[in-house]
Amino acid sequence: MDAIEREWYRRRASSITPVAHFFGILSIILLLVWLLHYRGGLGLDSDNPYRILNVHIFLMFFGFIFFAGQAITLGIIGVYAAFKYHYKANVTNMYSLHSWIGLGTFIVYGIQWFFGFVTFWLPRPGATRARLAPWHVCFGRALLYFAICTAETGLMQLFTILKLASSSEGRLINFTGLAILIFGISVDLVIALSHYY
Amino acid sequence: MDAIEREWYRRRASSITPVAHFFGILSIILLLVWLLHYRGGLGLDSDNPYRILNVHIFLMFFGFIFFAGQAITLGIIGVYAAFKYHYKANVTNMYSLHSWIGLGTFIVYGIQWFFGFVTFWLPRPGATRARLAPWHVCFGRALLYFAICTAETGLMQLFTILKLASSSEGRLINFTGLAILIFGISVDLVIALSHYY
Numbered sequence: 119m120d121a122i123e124r125e126w127y128r129r130r131a132s133s134i135t136p137v138a139h140f141f142g143i144l145s146i147i148l149l150l151v152w153l154l155h156y157r158g159g160l161g162l163d164s165d166n167p168y169r170i171l172n173v174h175i176f177l178m179f180f181g182f183i184f185f186a187g188q189a190i191t192l193g194i195i196g197v198y199a200a201f202k203y204h205y206k207a208n209v210t211n212m213y214s215l216h217s218w219i220g221l222g223t224f225i226v227y228g229i230q231w232f233f234g235f236v237t238f239w240l241p242r243p244g245a246t247r248a249r250l251a252p253w254h255v256c257f258g259r260a261l262l263y264f265a266i267c268t269a270e271t272g273l274m275q276l277f278t279i280l281k282l283a284s285s286s287e288g289r290l291i292n293f294t295g296l297a298i299l300i301f302g303i304s305v306d307l308v309i310a311l312s313h314y315y
Numbered sequence: 316m317d318a319i320e321r322e323w324y325r326r327r328a329s330s331i332t333p334v335a336h337f338f339g340i341l342s343i344i345l346l347l348v349w350l351l352h353y354r355g356g357l358g359l360d361s362d363n364p365y366r367i368l369n370v371h372i373f374l375m376f377f378g379f380i381f382f383a384g385q386a387i388t389l390g391i392i393g394v395y396a397a398f399k400y401h402y403k404a405n406v407t408n409m410y411s412l413h414s415w416i417g418l419g420t421f422i423v424y425g426i427q428w429f430f431g432f433v434t435f436w437l438p439r440p441g442a443t444r445a446r447l448a449p450w451h452v453c454f455g456r457a458l459l460y461f462a463i464c465t466a467e468t469g470l471m472q473l474f475t476i477l478k479l480a481s482s483s484e485g486r487l488i489n490f491t492g493l494a495i496l497i498f499g500i501s502v503d504l505v506i507a508l509s510h511y512y
């Protein structure tokens with residue numbers, strides 16, 4: 119591939135970055151409209167278990183998918199909010215596909231963080247880093263898959279529990295789910311195109 | 316990147332292909348155990364709406380994700396089974412995130428098929444094909460995302476509707492969902508590594 123073509127792909131990858139940001143921000147706006155307008159807002163110390171659950175929903179998306187850099191702290195508070203909600207609302211922990219994929223996300227994140235630290239933070243020869251970089255990219259992509267599927271199954275679960283079929287709240291949740299999915303795909307597209315330059 | 320390294324990545328990508336097949340086949344086995352043992356089997360002309368729904372579940376995974384080549388025909392019968400189930404069980408169509416992402420999968424598939432036909436089946440200069448190939452790869456990856464998320468939300472939806480929490484059937488569904496997700500990630504990993512050789 120010649121330099122002009124490489125430049126062309128580099129530009130296309132850059133031009134998709136705003137799309138990823140647009141859908142990321144759109145997801146957050148839709149999510150906030152849903153949680154604040156329909157679901158009574160956020161409150162980790164509320165007596166209403168749903169307001170605790172809303173902290174979980176918001177932090178897991180905003181914290182874990184959108185700001186992956188600060189993900190781990192917000193993610194831990196988000197998981198804490200889920201367990202606290204379960205305790206208050208008398209719901210069993212860790213039974214659903216959502217919770218299983220969510221746990222998987224944390225495990226993959228832990229592996230990614232550990233190997234990232236050992237490979238790229240500690241001093242290493244450049245050749246070692248170059249050899250391990252593709253695996254790091256692949257684990258990052260697995261993480262993205264896990265995180266997106268956790269969000270989609272979580273929305274689907276609540277939609278069904280709350281019996282929101284054919285309601286405007288239900289449609290808002292669906293649009294949020296679509297926006298999160300397109301966000302994931304466009305991030306993945308940027309990564310994929312970046313291999314061509 | 317030198318020839319030895321390229322060869323190394325080519326071998327690793329080949330060695331992950333059996334993993335993808337393993338999880339693909341494992342997903343099918345788990346899915347069949349669930350549908351045949353717990354859900355009364357498959358039957359498109361059954362009076363039991365759930366046996367019609369089971370045809371939908373099986374064909375959408377086996378037909379659409381596993382055998383993407385023959386996907387479109389099996390996919391259309393699978394969607395037909397979903398609408399027939401809705402009609403028999405008196406359920407509204409197209410209200411859930413699952414149905415929305417499922418429709419999105421068909422739209423992306425249609426775009427992929429159309430551009431694939433125009434670019435790679437009709438006679439084209441090699442340079443044009445080389446330029447369009449990365450987009451084709453990216454759309455394929457978007458399709459994989461859509462298909463995996465459709466499967467995960469569908470399993471989550473039924474799990475919740477059938478109130479399967481803490482049951483062995485529920486755990487079987489969760490393992491199926493995890494296997495489908497790992498299948499998707501390992502296919503994606505093969506694609507990603509193939510860019511390094």
